Amino acid sequence: MNYKTMTKAQLIAHILRLETQASVQITACQVTPLHDGHTNGNVRAMASIILGDAIQIRGLRVMNGEHGLFVGFPADPYNTGDEYRSLCAPITRAMREHIESAVITKYNEATKTPTAETVNG
Numbered sequence: 001m002n003y004k005t006m007t008k009a010q011l012i013a014h015i016l017r018l019e020t021q022a023s024v025q026i027t028a029c030q031v032t033p034l035h036d037g038h039t040n041g042n043v044r045a046m047a048s049i050i051l052g053d054a055i056q057i058r059g060l061r062v063m064n065g066e067h068g069l070f071v072g073f074p075a076d077p078y079n080t081g082d083e084y085r086s087l088c089a090p091i092t093r094a095m096r097e098h099i100e101s102a103v104i105t106k107y108n109e110a111t112k113t114p115t116a117e118t119v120n121g
Contacts, residue, residue, distance in 0.1 A: 018092050024051045026099065031062065031106040044069065045110070047103045057088055060099075062107045069107070071100045 028050040045062040059074030079085040090096040
């Protein structure tokens with residue numbers, strides 16, 4: 001797809017399509033819960049995923065935040081700047097939600113934590 005030859009309307013339609021669908025499927029997801037300890041902080045588990053049987057992302061973290069569990073993406077350990085720099089992250093909201101859903105579901109299965117759906121029936 002050549003973005004330079006697209007009209008503005010075509011480009012906007014393409015971006016909206018990308019925003020509403022997760023274009024790469026998660027073909028494997030592995031979550032390792034961490035034992036409670038003072039050194040873990042808000043990290044509850046470490047995870048890795050495989051996207052489309054083609055690429056693996058390691059170093060995902062299941063974090064406990066103010067609004068519940070979320071997935072943190074791997075950060076650059078050698079970054080010396082004041083700014084947080086992620087090594088990889090989803091571009092679209094749909095892909096972020098797709099990854100978070102798969103990882104947190106696997107985390108709940110591994111820790112036998114009931115989800116909101118099972119609690120509310």
